[in-house]
Amino acid sequence: MSIKRKTKSLNAILSVFEQREEALSVVDLVDEFKDDMNKTTVYRILERLENEGVIHSFTGSKGLMWYAKCQTCTTHHHHDVHPHFECKDCGKVECLELEIEIPQINNRHIDSASIMLQGQCADCIKK
């Protein structure tokens, strides 16, 4: 299902992604908008935005769903197989616009990879 109408709710969520560079967990988004919209709505808007190639999703280290803005994706053509970074101190999650070469393993046919790097972000190193 694609986006038929750009509603107030959709624009609210969209603007969050446009204003900050980091990824957002669905849990945080549901919480952030808990006074404005139902959690089902949040899930459905994220689904629509992903189908449109506006945002992409991935699974964080604790198994939660995360979303982040896409850079060069279009409808049904996601090409963001980039690694992600998670700060162990502040919990921040970021997309890494960085090519990691996926090794080909004996006898297997590998076509994608989810790579999550963990450590300290720039801000947290200083502290």
Add this chain to the structure above:
Amino acid sequence: MSIKRKTKSLNAILSVFEQREEALSVVDLVDEFKDDMNKTTVYRILERLENEGVIHSFTGSKGLMWYAKCQTCTTHHHHDVHPHFECKDCGKVECLELEIEIPQINNRHIDSASIMLQGQCADCIKK
């Protein structure tokens, strides 16, 4: 909490890991032993085995917990930061004893990585 007693239940779960090379999801284990032990027991035994360095855990692509036998780990000294492989066709998950060099990113301090490769396993390619 470490292992104080090697019970029947613990040995049953342990032997599963010793008999097959692949990783196992907790969901599958709970199901496999549903007639023999409570799911809480399964979770707790896995926790103990992990603390002992007998098995290690990781999060699969759907956010589920997976466990696999450790190769060279000891109590509180896990060094299995290896990538994992998930077959999109049959669902099999395997540890890859393979070094992937973790890139150092500008300003960040990266100390670990979860890498999940996806594709077709050797068996499923043939079909």
Add this chain to the structure above:
DNA sequence: AAATTAACGCAACTTAGTTGCAAAAATAAT
């Protein structure tokens, strides 16, 4: 055999995510 400790079962709970359906809002048709 009695006391202590570790492991287990069970039920109840939490949290993330999903589904069905009716109501509301937006768009299109008349």
Add this chain to the structure above:
DNA sequence: ATTATTTTTGCAACTAAGTTGCGTTAATTT
């Protein structure tokens, strides 16, 4: 501008994974 159609939303109920508290059982010590 009404009316009809379609899309979006809220709500409540549900599923599934994982956790917690507590009383009971089982293993180990004394």
